[in-house]
Amino acid sequence: MIRHKNFYGLLLVLVFSLILPAVVQAHPAVYHGKHYQAGVTLLQQGKITQAIHELEHAVLQSPQGAYLRKLAEAYEANGQYQKAADTYYREAQVHLKRGDTDAYLVVKGKGDALSSEIQLFVQEDGTYAKPQNLAKYEPSAGLYIGAFVEYDKNVGPKNVKAFNQITGKNHAIYYTYHEYGNPFPVNWAAQVKAAGAAIQLSLEPNKGLDIVQDNAYLREFARNAKQAGVPIFLRFASEMNGNWVAWNGNPAKYIEKFRLVSQVMKEEAPNVAMVWAPNSVPQKEITKYYPGDQWVDWVGINLYSVCFFNGDPNQPADTVNPLDLLDFVYKEYADQKPIMVAEYGATHYSTAGNLDATRFAVTKMNMLYQGVRMLYPRVKAIHWYSVNNLEKAHSADRRLNNFSLTENQKVLEAYKKMISDPYFLSQVQNGPFVTDDGGAKLKISPLAGMTVSSNGQIKGLGWVKTYDPYISKVVYKLDNKYLSESYQYPFGFTLDAGKLTSGKHVITAVAFDSKGREAARKDFIFNIK
Template sequence: MIQFHSKRILIFKLKKIFLLVLTSTITLTSVPTLVNADSWWDLEMKANRTADEGKMNEAAPLLARLVEHFANEGTIGGWTNAALYSKQLGKYYESVKDYSNAVHYYEIENNYWLNAGNDWGAEDWYRAQELSMTLDIYVSTDNPVYIENVSTSKQGKLAKFEPESGLYLGMYSETDPGMGNNFYLSKSIYGKNHAIYLAYSPYDGDFPKRYADNAKKAGAGTGIQIALEPSNGLDEVKDDSHLRKWARDAKSVGIPIFLRFASEMNGNWVVWHGDTEKYIEKFRLISKVMKEEAPNVAMVWSPNDVPRYSMSTYYPGDSFVDWVGINMYTMPYRDGQPALPEYGTSPVERLDEVYRLYADRKPIMISETGVAHKTNRDGKSHTDWAVENLDRLYEVIPKKYPRVKAITYFNQNMTTRESLNDYLLRDDPLMLAAYKSIISNSYYLDKIETGAKPDVQIGYMKAENDVRFRKQVRIVPYIRIPEVFIGKVEYMLNGSAIKSQTHAPYSLELNAGDVPEGSKLQVNVYDQAGKQVNTKIITLSSDVSVDIDGNELRAEQPLIIREGRTLVPIRTIFEAIGAQVTWDQTNMMATGSKNGIVIRFRIGDQVAERDGETVYQETPAELVNGNTMAPVRFVGEALGGKVEWDGTTRTVKILKSDSPGSITFTKVGNMCFLAKILQFLKYLFT
């Protein structure tokens, strides 16, 4: 709820004043109880004096000793002092680009604040994540079982309105001067309709029917997200005629509604913050009434990304929540303050806590998000940084967070209030172009329907060890470096550079024919100064695939290669071609028939039969995991099909024939000499 960021600014300023006072008072009141208390006091005075003189390189080791000393006290005062000095060290090490130490001190600062009963270290914890070096490699897959497993809850059931895979595209457009609430204009402006449109509504007001009417005009499958805000406090929320009428009015519009009641409850800038028991009671009440009165309403529980550690204390329970949301923004300055830069190389870490806690059982919605390309406070443009982060946000989600099923972009220029950030896409041509390009992917769904999925289903697996793929693979790295911008990402295959990328998502596409068995793919990350800052190597191999009339053959038993020949499970390929298949266990023989043609294979025998005639296979049939495997070319041609080889994607292509065909012997391969002669004679006289 970006409307309350002005309160966050005030709270932040008050907190800074409080911490300055706290530094002096707690330091005085938590005098060490050790025998050498005077020496610790002298050390603290020396450290502070040296730091005040600007000699932080000399003060740092002294402050580090103080951190350890105060932490070992095991008291609230000790942990508070340890947190304050850890923060000071984190800031110093970040300023001199010693990121390893900066991460260390930011993280322990957060831990000390938690020990002291506060969550004041959350922002610095996030900063630590931004400064950490991360390089994960994701590879594409069209395996439907894998995609279903990572996209579905552990219960195996879809929530209300949840798509099977992909995510709903959403937008807040009310203050977009070119669109407003005319949702039907979305396609002409952004190249695509949005599935969800955001509306804010006070709890004591009527149901916002005009938004629902506008959603209907945008077409079937369009819904709205309503941020219902009890601005007069939680006590106004009662099971009364007002709430019941609101729910019945919601039902009457007949479109999908995502109801986000009292969001950002974990932030002290909203009036419904603080009393967790009352909040849970009121959320459950709203959920109960909606279930009774408005079956087209899905309940969304949506904390803010910070403070992160208190959010779970407000969770109403699984039976009252359909979707779990999160509000998160990416901006150059924290709360619009140029003195508080928030530049980082990835905004997505703010999803981690909610995803870790709830994604295994609830679909995740990014209820509000925006990337500021300009701050009206200093008038500076941050286009390059904003485009980079917009790409990262939307590109990383399908790979790293497949349970995120909806995202709503906050499309507004905050020109006169709060953080003064400009999130409006049309205010920057490059941002608008980037957004249009990103959402053109079918992964971003433009209609709400339970069980919906993209036209082309592609999932992504994190590459841990050996990676195998068929036909083609897309490789997308997830990168975090301490610097604002990534210079380039370089790809090397078996020691040779094959491609460099300088813009997100830094991806690479490879064909199966380009990747020999056991290839080594190395990914190198460089900063803008040209220094290599991270690297990772994975083993990459490609498999042969089989297409029958353009459809890929899927088999539980993988294809195998013998002496350069591709062997396939004959039951799978026979049935795909439309042939009947039987198995004779006594004689270890498989029989297939189609259109009057009968062929027989005996395990281990290079001789096969076609309509009673002896023919020779390039490679004998064999039994693998209970499956009879035979050369794919022989099987395809023996039943009258045409067989071709695509070396680029390592694909055997079979074109079926509905009429009996003649067997061809275009490859003799490694057959024995006698087999070659017999086959040649048969070729001459048939």
């Protein structure tokens, strides 16, 4: 009998040993929902730290989108902005794997707004070999400054020289909008040429794509473009990915017509560079309309910085980084083509909320223009839309923002200071009807790991982004000793390399948010030889 009892005892032990792992493994599946609900309740009660604890358990057991979203919101409420950003990125990947591109982009944008980043660069002035395989009118280095000023009341129509005087620097390109079917704008082109600039022409088939034919009109237009004797960037039917234009909705027909116009220009007007320029949104429609490398000389993009989404003061947009609006097109096409921002403006006044947005405009302007020189070196042109849309927008629903550079003195002064850097070019290079050979006069390289000569000064640039769009300052330390500080993009610093010993050195960049709190820091190691 004793042996019998032992047998049953051993049997029970064996049974429990077999089922216990299954019970333990099932435990998370049973309780992740309870952790999530507890976390939501605690978050609603303002008990954020406890909520994070519960939500982290829920995500650990089941990393589904709803759980990740609530955990990201809890991190954000607790001031853990980088953790919040990383968690939003995880949620975005859930949507992407499910095939929901719209949700992916929205959630990724939340992460982008909160993520912090610091990168340091060195700008070296000198003369460098001209790169091979440049596109028509592509400069070796630097960026063309351009503008639309025809509706700027302080400039006046057909008076681009006045804008050069107001801004203190000649602009390389001026652009205007032109109805397809109207003759080539000979007089306008002549006055731009007289100012020493090239032209960008936004040619718009507002009556639809069917009117675009290889006919006498298009051939004469092309021949007159050649006779203008000036470099021309022809931006045909831009923003085709948006349903607000007459040429949207049929990618195959659009591609056919773009190729037709491109072919005629190749045959008749060698001074025309074809520009294909979608709007930054909707992003998922962009690639459907690409005509192919053979037919495109430059890829452009239209983007704007506004304080509110859809003119709604309940939807603030001040955390949107303009480089994020550029990023998709750059990554998709910059290996094949030079990139231009064909239209850009940052509002300094918004009717939504009756808001003076001067600081917003100055910040976003510098983020874009200074940011591309460090992070997006094949962006070779940016064109400012200098228009007060409160007065000049073609429809009432667009009379929301003032983008005019000349109507806000602080914004104008910031623009003048920004473009005074030699990186921003005043003359188009490298193509028909130009005299500049396009030789590179400067080079920008990442500082990390760089070996620097002990001769002369090092001109440093900083790309710095945090959860707070209004960085109050960036403090630089050299080998743990204070070096300098800067208050606006490109957050520059200088080093006298001749005073440094040979070997390894460390620069520490520390960014502070608008309330003076440390937001991010990073060390960069470089060498002196």
